[in-house]
Amino acid sequence: MTIGALARASGVGIDAIRFYERQGLLPKPARRASGYRDYPPATVQRLRFIRHAKALGFSLAEIGDLLTLSADHERGVEGIRRRAEDRLAALEQRIAELERVRDGLKTLIDACPGHGEPDRCPILRALGDECDDAAAVTAVAAVRR
Amino acid sequence: MTIGALARASGVGIDAIRFYERQGLLPKPARRASGYRDYPPATVQRLRFIRHAKALGFSLAEIGDLLTLSADHERGVEGIRRRAEDRLAALEQRIAELERVRDGLKTLIDACPGHGEPDRCPILRALGDECDDAAAVTAVAAVRR
DNA sequence: CTTGACCCTGGTCTCGGGTCCAGGGTCTAA
DNA sequence: TTAGACCCTGGACCCGAGACCAGGGTCAAG
Numbered sequence: 001m002t003i004g005a006l007a008r009a010s011g012v013g014i015d016a017i018r019f020y021e022r023q024g025l026l027p028k029p030a031r032r033a034s035g036y037r038d039y040p041p042a043t044v045q046r047l048r049f050i051r052h053a054k055a056l057g058f059s060l061a062e063i064g065d066l067l068t069l070s071a072d073h074e075r076g077v078e079g080i081r082r083r084a085e086d087r088l089a090a091l092e093q094r095i096a097e098l099e100r101v102r103d104g105l106k107t108l109i110d111a112c113p114g115h116g117e118p119d120r121c122p123i124l125r126a127l128g129d130e131c132d133d134a135a136a137v138t139a140v141a142a143v144r145r
Numbered sequence: 146m147t148i149g150a151l152a153r154a155s156g157v158g159i160d161a162i163r164f165y166e167r168q169g170l171l172p173k174p175a176r177r178a179s180g181y182r183d184y185p186p187a188t189v190q191r192l193r194f195i196r197h198a199k200a201l202g203f204s205l206a207e208i209g210d211l212l213t214l215s216a217d218h219e220r221g222v223e224g225i226r227r228r229a230e231d232r233l234a235a236l237e238q239r240i241a242e243l244e245r246v247r248d249g250l251k252t253l254i255d256a257c258p259g260h261g262e263p264d265r266c267p268i269l270r271a272l273g274d275e276c277d278d279a280a281a282v283t284a285v286a287a288v289r290r
Numbered sequence: 291c292t293t294g295a296c297c298c299t300g301g302t303c304t305c306g307g308g309t310c311c312a313g314g315g316t317c318t319a320a
Numbered sequence: 321t322t323a324g325a326c327c328c329t330g331g332a333c334c335c336g337a338g339a340c341c342a343g344g345g346t347c348a349a350g
Binding site: 160164199204 | 336337338339340345346347
C-alpha cells in the first residue's frame with residue numbers, strides 16, 4: 001500500500017509516518033520503480049501500536065524500545081511488563097503532583113472573596129509571598145518543591 | 146540591585162529574568178552608567194509571584210495577564226479569581242484524563258502474566274489492536290479519544 | 291595593576307513531535 | 321492528453337521556556 005493509504009488505514013498523518021521512519025520506529029519500506037514507498041499491510045498494526053502507546057503516555061523513544069522488545073521472543077515479555085510498570089509509576093507520581101497543585105489552588109480560591117481591594121486578595125498575596133494569611137501560606141507552601 | 150543579586154534573592158535564573166523582560170512580564174529596569182540593569186527591591190516579589198504562578202501551572206502569557214489584572218484596582222480581583230477558577234478546571238480535566246490512562250495501563254498490567262510468548266501478552270495485543278481479549282480491549286478503549 | 295567575578299548584547303541551541311513548503315515526478319480517469 | 325490527486329526530498333518552522341555562548345565592558349579586592 002502507498003503511504004497515503006497507510007495513513008488513512010492507521011489514523012496517523014503522512015508526515016508523521018515519514019518522521020517515524022526517520023526515527024527508526026518503522027523499518028524502511030520497499031520502493032516502487034517510481035520511488036513511492038510500498039508498505040506491507042501489517043504496518044497498519046504497527047502504527048496503531050504506536051498511536052495507542054502514545055495515548056498511554058509513552059514517548060517515541062520508549063515506544064521504539066517496546067517495539068524492539070516485542071520482537072524479542074526470549075526476554076521480550078518481561079521487559080514489556082516492566083516498562084509498563086515504570087510508566088504506571090511515573091503516571092501516578094504525576095497525578096499526585098497535579099493533585100497537590102489543585103488542592104493549593106482550590107484553597108486559594110475558597111479564601112478569596114472575589115471582590116474588594118487587590119491587596120486583600122489572598123491569591124495575589126500568596127503568589128507574592130508577602131502575607132500572613134494562613135490559608136494562603138498553606139496553599140502555596142503545598143505547591144513549592 | 147543588580148540582576149545577579151535579584152536572581153539570588155528571587156530564585157529565578159539570570160537568563161530567565163532577561164527573558165521575562167523581553168516578554169513584557171517585568172518592566173524595563175533603570176540602567177546604571179555602565180549599562181548594568183538596576184532593580185528596585187520590590188522586583189523580588191514580582192519574580193516570586195511569577196515563580197509561584199508557574200508552579201500552579203499558569204503559562205507565562207497567563208501570568209502576564211494576572212500581573213496586569215493585579216494592577217487594576219477596579220476590576221482586578223474578580224478577574225484574578227475567574228482566571229484561577231479556569232486554571233482549576235483545566236487542572237481537574239487534566240487529572241481526570243491521566244487517571245483514565247492510568248486505569249487502562251493498570252488493567253493491562255494486571256492481565257499480563259509477565260512471561261510466555263509475546264503474542265499472548267495482553268499489553269502487546271492491546272496496543273496492536275488485533276485482539277479479542279476483553280480486558281485489553283476495555284483498557285485500550287478507555288484510552289482512546 | 292591585575293585577577294576574577296560580574297554584566298552587556300545578540301545570537302544560536304535545546305527538547306518532542308511533528309507540520310509545512312518548494313520544486314519537482316507519477317498515476318489515473320475522463 | 322490533460323487535470324487533479326498523489327508521491328518524492330530536503331529543509332525550514334512551530335510551540336514554550338529558557339540555557340548557553342562569544343566577544344566584549346565593569347567593578348572590587350588584593
